[in-house]
Amino acid sequence: MTDCLLRIEELSVAFHTPEGTARAVDRVSFSLNRGETLGVVGESGCGKSVTSLSILGLIPSPPGTIESGCIRFEDRNLLELDPEALRRMRGRDISMIFQEPMTSLNPVIAVGRQVAEPLMVHQGLSRSAALTQAGEWLDRVKIPAARRRLEDYPHQLSGGMRQRVMIAMAMVCRPKLLIADEPTTALDVSIQAQILSLMMDLKNEMGMSLLLITHNLGVVAQTASRVVVMYAGQVVEEASAPDLFDRPFHPYTQGLLRSMPRLGARRSGGVARLKEIPGIVPAITETIAGCRFAPRCPHAFEHCRAQAPDLFSVSDGQRARCWLRHFPERRRTDA
Ligand SMILES: Nc1ncnc2c1ncn2[C@@H]1O[C@H](COP(=O)(O)OP(=O)(O)O)[C@@H](O)[C@H]1O
Ligand code: SF4
Ligand SMILES: [Mg+2]
Numbered sequence: 001m002t003d004c005l006l007r008i009e010e011l012s013v014a015f016h017t018p019e020g021t022a023r024a025v026d027r028v029s030f031s032l033n034r035g036e037t038l039g040v041v042g043e044s045g046c047g048k049s050v051t052s053l054s055i056l057g058l059i060p061s062p063p064g065t066i067e068s069g070c071i072r073f074e075d076r077n078l079l080e081l082d083p084e085a086l087r088r089m090r091g092r093d094i095s096m097i098f099q100e101p102m103t104s105l106n107p108v109i110a111v112g113r114q115v116a117e118p119l120m121v122h123q124g125l126s127r128s129a130a131l132t133q134a135g136e137w138l139d140r141v142k143i144p145a146a147r148r149r150l151e152d153y154p155h156q157l158s159g160g161m162r163q164r165v166m167i168a169m170a171m172v173c174r175p176k177l178l179i180a181d182e183p184t185t186a187l188d189v190s191i192q193a194q195i196l197s198l199m200m201d202l203k204n205e206m207g208m209s210l211l212l213i214t215h216n217l218g219v220v221a222q223t224a225s226r227v228v229v230m231y232a233g234q235v236v237e238e239a240s241a242p243d244l245f246d247r248p249f250h251p252y253t254q255g256l257l258r259s260m261p262r263l264g265a266r267r268s269g270g271v272a273r274l275k276e277i278p279g280i281v282p283a284i285t286e287t288i289a290g291c292r293f294a295p296r297c298p299h300a301f302e303h304c305r306a307q308a309p310d311l312f313s314v315s316d317g318q319r320a321r322c323w324l325r326h327f328p329e330r331r332r333t334d335a
Pocket of ligand 3: 182
């Protein structure tokens with residue numbers, strides 16, 4: 001049995017809108033080993049959520065289409081499964097936690113029943129057996145007086161408590177893979193670290209793999225063993241977490257690190273922006289000839305604007321999509 005649980009190969013996703021075609025994800029590849037935590041980072045709009053939604057067949061279509069690629073989970077290509085087979089995997093083999101718990105929680109169903117539901121659907125438990133386990137899970141995710149809260153509705157809980165319910169719902173069937181998309185972004189600073197450490201404790205206890213998507217490198221520093229950096233729909237750097245923090249290669253990664261908010265710092269205005277890298281992520285409807293980061297890159301030279309770089313190997317286990325790999329003398333020391 002291979003160590004690899006999930007392998008995304010050359011995934012491309014486009015959205016066809018009246019304004020044009022947005023190539024939201026462009027030939028993205030990465031893999032995740034069993035038990036591993038992989039962080040996917042990048043500013044808002046870089047294609048992180050679209051990548052993760054593709055795994056479970058959750059891209060809204062129209063306007064979205066998966067144009068090409070392969071998403072191998074164990075021995076199956078998820079892109080070839082029919083919707084029913086994917087639905088059976090959701091919550092059982094692969095679970096997702098989103099930024100906003102209210103998008104996943106049903107406002108008119110008591111939280112106990114919502115946590116119990118996957119057990120009834122996937123494991124055929126009776127309602128009372130499932131509710132008993134749901135109570136245990138609410139306790140496990142440290143909801144005070146858990147069993148008394150089974151009858152509560154989501155609006156009766158705080159944001160942090162709702163996120164704990166989501167974690168319980170996601171983990172109750174012990175999936176092999178948990179995908180957490182900005183799991184702490186909507187929470188108060190004081191709660192973020194608690195939720196993150198709860199998630200990591202449960203993940204380690206159950207030996208599951210975690211794909212952690214965030215714009216916040218502080219969150220990645222606390223959790224991930226490997227990191228994929230995305231920019232404008234592409235992977236621009238991939239490295240072990242220690243390498244990424246010690247010797248980031250790509251100018252975008254370097255900018256992200258310089259602007260790294262302390263863990264828990266809230267985004268201003270709801271948009272993750274880099275003060276240290278002027279400019280914004282280009283609209284992916286634009287056709288860009290060379291490197292997509294060139295308009296914002298302090299090291300850009302003529303070759304960068306003419307030809308798009310590949311993801312080059314820069315050291316053992318580290319790759320970067322940057323011409324500086326082959327033109328190191330072009331790296332400016334004053335930037
Ligand atoms: N429902 C949609 N309709 C049209 N375009 C979309 C839709 N969802 C995402 N996109 C496009 O995909 C890009 C990447 O989005 P997303 O993956 O959500 O970014 P991230 O999660 O990194 O913030 C967006 O900038 C947008 O162009
Ligand atoms: S390829 Fe050129 S423009 Fe792109 S990140 Fe590297 S140095 Fe900057
Ligand atoms: Mg997102």
